Amino acid sequence: MLAALAALERPAGAAELRLRLVGEPAHTTVNTVLSRLCDKRLVTRIRDGRQYLYRLAVDETRLVAGRMYDHLRFANDPRSVLSRFVQSLSADEERALRQILDASRPEPA
Incomplete structure (x- = not known):
């Protein structure tokens, strides 16, 4: 749900978010999750007519x-966890991780 909202980069209603989720969650399920995310202050909502936009x-x-x-x-064993994580990356994700790691290293003196 958070990823769907992040991808939109604008407020959206429950019906629109439901269409962006994997599977076919019930409308009531989407509303329940959004309400709980509001309670946790991970999303905000504003009234837009008869619906809320999140x-x-x-x-x-x-x-x-x-x-x-x-x-x-x-x-x-954090090292093994990191190893397994890196092994699960796609080629593009691995390239991005290498670029990030290279950029975070200090320049040699």
């Missing part, structure tokens, strides 16, 4: 990265 209230990249870090931090 907007992402957090930086999705920061949120997902934080979750990844939390999972890694509690792993018994």
